[in-house]
Amino acid sequence: MAFTWEPITFANLIFCIVIVILSYWTFKKIKNIAILYIGAAFGLFGLSHLAVLLGYESSATILIIARSLAYILVILALIKAAYRN
Template identity: 50%
Template sequence: MAIIPDPVTILNLIFCIIIVFLGYWEYRKKESLIALYIAITFGLFGVAHLAIILGVKSSDIFILTIRSIAYLVIIYALYKTALGHGIRNKTTLLTLNFLFPIYILNFNFFHLFNFLFPIH
């Protein structure tokens, strides 16, 4: 295996590493499971990028498997978020509890805020 110094793949690997660290940091700080799933996903993408840099062909079964697992992790996280099962963190629940009285007091303001900053 020869090292392939492709600048796009190297840049993708660097961004993956940054996202993994930020996702893990967010998870540890706010117990956000979605951040953890994002970190896991980009960690897997980073493994695929590293393998390509080390000379593995992008059509290799190893790369395809790693990328497929990464996509499945993020699909699972988004599905769980859409259902609202076990993904929401304490900050999201506090935000919802804070916005509910605003909804009762001023219906139009709530809809404007929800349009600008959706919390779904």
């Protein structure tokens, strides 16, 4: 396992961290659970980017599972937001 520097992957990780933080702050302000789903999804995306940066890109199955769960969370967030009263 070796650290692999990929600037675009690092930038994606930073964006994911920012979105997670903003999602948490937004949730505290408006109390919409869909916002937490979005934050959790981007947390999973961020973990997959971190795994690639740390040299775990050979663990493709784990990365696919993490990203698939993130997509599911985004879909749930959109559904929750659509049916919010």
